[in-house]
Structure formats: C-alpha cells, structure tokens
Amino acid sequence: MTVDGSFTCVVDRIVDERTAVVLLEEDGDVVDQLDLDLETLPEECRHEGALFDADVSDGALVDLEYRPERERKRRERLQEKFDRLSKRLDEQ
Template sequence: MTEIYTATLDRIVDGQTAVLLLEEDGETVDQLNVDVARLPSESQHEGAVLEIVVEASELCEAEYLPEVTQSRKETAQGRLDRLSKRLSGQD
C-alpha cells in the first residue's frame, strides 16, 4: 500500500540515519528511519519538512517543503520568545 505523509526530520543519528516523524492531520502517527543520503540535499537538517511517499514501510519519494519548514521555524521561535518574556516578567 502506498501512503503519502508530511514528515519532519527529527534528528540525524551518527551522521547517516535520518529519523522522520510521520504526520497525519497535524498529529505524529509513526516514525521512519532512512539513510540521510536518500533525502534531497537541501532537506538534510533537523526540522526540515518533507512530503514523502512510503510503500511497504520503505521511502519511495521525498520532496522538501522549504516554505513549510520556514513557517514552522518561525512559529516555534515565536513561542519561545513569548515564553521567555513571560518568564522574565515574573522576577
């Protein structure tokens, strides 16, 4: 069965294995470990968001989504900024 997921590169282990968190409807539903060299070169960093095609638990295709990656990075930074302001305001 062929499935399409949005995936976030969670981490790279030993410089070779990419740990992808697979998402459906905004929720993490599974994890897939792949050789980092199978991913597009521009997506070989933590936090990269990709659209992937998986068949029989194997990565078939991967497309980097730079706009989604940047948007998520900005959202996360905004949360951190708000949290740090809240904490610093409680002196």
C-alpha cells in the first residue's frame, strides 16, 4: 500500500523501457516506491535520476514539479562521494 502525501521523487531505474521505478523520499529517507508507466511522467522526467516534487494520492502522482537544479546538485554530491570512496580503495 502506497503512502499519500508530498514527497521528493527520484526515478531510480527504468525497466523494459516502459516502467519507471520511482522512489518516494521524505526527509532524505526512502519511504515507498511507485512502479509507473513511463509515459505517465512528463518527458523531462523520463530518465534515471530525474528528481521532482509531487503529491501522491491513491498511488498516482499529482502536481508534479521537475527540479533540474536539485537533480544536478544531487548528482554532483553522489559523484564526489563515489570519487572519495574510489580514492580510498586505490590507496589500499
């Protein structure tokens, strides 16, 4: 059963070029996921890592707002973390 409310949403992965697995986050923690028909998302959100805010009602996204700047910053933070971890592994 999917929770209802306002969430930060991230397209975690796209399966079979048809289904978007969208993680619902609240205060930085994943609280649920939705498996959606990719076509139900706006075109700018149809890629892995797309970040947007949305309300969820009865398992459907409503009032979706794409956040490209937050997505870019998130990607940068993840890349920096990966680079730090890779560097530590190289030092061993």
